[in-house]
Amino acid sequence: xxxxxxxxxxxxxxxxxxxxxxxxxxxxxxxxxxxxxxxxxxxxxxxxxxxxxxxxxxxxxxxxxxxxxxxxxxxxxxxxxxxxxxxxxxxxxxxxxxxxxxxxxxxxxxxxxxxxxxxxxxxxxxxxxxxxxxxxxxxxxxxxxxxxxxxxxxxxxxxxxxxxxxxxxxxxxxxxxxxxxxxxxxxxxxxxxxxxxxxxxxxxxxxxxxxxxxxxxxxxxxxxxxxxxxxxxxxxxxxxxxxxxxxxxxxxxxxxxxxxxxxxxxxxxxxxxxxxxxxxxxxxxxxxxxxxxxxxxxxxxxxxxxxxxxxxxxxxxxxxxxxxxxxxxxxxxxxxxxxxxxxxxxxxxxxxxxxxxxxxxxxxxxxxxxxxxxxxxxxxxxxxxxxxxxxxxxxxxxxxxxxxxxxxxxxxxxxxxxxxxxxxxxxxxxxx
Numbered sequence: 001x002x003x004x005x006x007x008x009x010x011x012x013x014x015x016x017x018x019x020x021x022x023x024x025x026x027x028x029x030x031x032x033x034x035x036x037x038x039x040x041x042x043x044x045x046x047x048x049x050x051x052x053x054x055x056x057x058x059x060x061x062x063x064x065x066x067x068x069x070x071x072x073x074x075x076x077x078x079x080x081x082x083x084x085x086x087x088x089x090x091x092x093x094x095x096x097x098x099x100x101x102x103x104x105x106x107x108x109x110x111x112x113x114x115x116x117x118x119x120x121x122x123x124x125x126x127x128x129x130x131x132x133x134x135x136x137x138x139x140x141x142x143x144x145x146x147x148x149x150x151x152x153x154x155x156x157x158x159x160x161x162x163x164x165x166x167x168x169x170x171x172x173x174x175x176x177x178x179x180x181x182x183x184x185x186x187x188x189x190x191x192x193x194x195x196x197x198x199x200x201x202x203x204x205x206x207x208x209x210x211x212x213x214x215x216x217x218x219x220x221x222x223x224x225x226x227x228x229x230x231x232x233x234x235x236x237x238x239x240x241x242x243x244x245x246x247x248x249x250x251x252x253x254x255x256x257x258x259x260x261x262x263x264x265x266x267x268x269x270x271x272x273x274x275x276x277x278x279x280x281x282x283x284x285x286x287x288x289x290x291x292x293x294x295x296x297x298x299x300x301x302x303x304x305x306x307x308x309x310x311x312x313x314x315x316x317x318x319x320x321x322x323x324x325x326x327x328x329x330x331x332x333x334x335x336x337x338x339x340x341x342x343x344x345x346x347x348x349x350x351x352x353x354x355x356x357x358x359x360x361x362x363x364x365x366x367x368x369x370x371x372x373x374x375x376x377x378x379x380x381x382x383x384x385x386x387x388x389x390x391x392x393x394x395x396x397x398x399x400x401x402x403x404x405x406x407x408x409x410x411x412x413x414x415x416x417x418x419x420x421x422x423x424x425x426x427x428x429x430x431x432x
């Protein structure tokens with residue numbers, strides 16, 4: 001780290017108590033006068049919205065332990081979410097994924113290595129100032145380009161009371177690719193050396209990463225399968241309000257098309273628009289469509305989608321703050337199948353069709369195959385996605401979605417309960 005950054009971040013760490021006094025969300029005691037836990041979460045957020053939304057769902061649950069929670073994030077959209085008391089963000093400069101190995105600054109006109117050094121310094125300084133009881137790292141064991149390694153090492157050597165936890169989604173990627181990547185990057189060693197626990201936000205009987213990724217016994221012994229993480233369910237009043245804003249009548253059905261962050265979902269939206277172009281046959285009567293492209297779609301692509309959608313009578317948004325209510329208003333959801341989106345949809349037992357991507361990772365395809373085999377949804381393989389197939393599948397699910405709704409009633413949404421129990425159990429052990 002350059003000297004200037006080192007000196008600045010050292011000074012920042014020294015004034016940690018003063019910093020905590022400035023921010024109202026970071027208090028010494030909650031309303032019941034019990035001392036809240038301090039939980040630091042890391043979410044690198046280089047692509048899409050899934051990481052930050054998953055961290056927020058966990059934070060919202062843990063704040064009532066009670067806990068003060070700081071989320072380190074590179075998401076430019078962090079400020080758009082409604083954030084309750086005792087949760088706050090530390091924003092690190094954004095990076096955007098070009099390939100699995102190449103990342104570039106999102107907005108700063110600096111070399112990528114310079115921005116990574118800034119991010120690394122902020123992460124370490126925040127940990128030194130905040131002195132967390134728990135450090136929860138989302139998905140990337142060493143962070144983006146190993147930017148969390150120094151912080152993990154500092155916690156191990158200088159703040160041994162902190163419990164470091166790695167949170168992994170149900171599926172990472174193709175097994176062979178994951179094994180090769182983890183071996184080359186020293187991930188197996190990092191999981192053994194730096195982490196007290198590893199939480200897998202899924203079910204082992206659905207997909208077993210210990211077997212698929214050849215995780216060694218000394219690491220596997222730290223793993224806890226939490227089940228999936230449920231999402232907020234809107235009230236009927238919220239849903240009626242959204243339907244009213246959209247001008248939907250009580251007897252009208254809604255198809256929601258959502259492609260996550262929007263960085264790579266444009267082809268799916270184009271295929272959907274072609275599938276329901278008048279030349280292919282119109283939608284059933286009393287059926288409406290809302291498309292949420294995601295904020296990271298290019299301006300050019302968005303303008304094309306907006307123009308075509310408008311000509312078909314469809315409604316288009318780039319970003320919607322209340323996706324839960326939009327999902328609640330829908331009778332069918334068409335999505336790409338990221339972890340966060342799937343959890344949001346299944347939380348409300350909405351029939352959904354997954355159109356997974358396979359680049360840069362096969363995670364969505366594997367998840368779609370797993371959930372489809374369990375009867376929770378349907379999916380189209382990327383090789384099968386064309387206007388006719390998409391149209392046929394959408395119309396079939398719109399007509400016969402009840403079987404999926406019944407099946408989703410048994411979906412294993414135990415994630416937040418298990419996570420809270422793990423935190424409280426660790427706290428009791430540490431207090432003995």
